[in-house]
Amino acid sequence: MIRDKYQQFEDNTNDDVLKENQLISFIDGEGFDQFLQILIKGLYMSILFFCIPYFCFLFLTFIL
DSSP states (O other), X not given: OHHHHHHHHHHHHHHHHHHHHHXXXXXXXXXXXXXXXXXXXHHHHHIIIXXXXXXXXXXXXXXX
């Protein structure tokens, strides 16, 4: 009975370690670099398509 509970606990901790290793390998590998590259491209595009027209609007509003 105690042995079964200990074995179940051991299996759960092994699963946690495997999940943690997958997370670390994702952060350390190419996947995270690709994610950051996509994020930077998205932020750059949002600046171009949302901020520049807004600044033009403000510029025209204060001039006219």
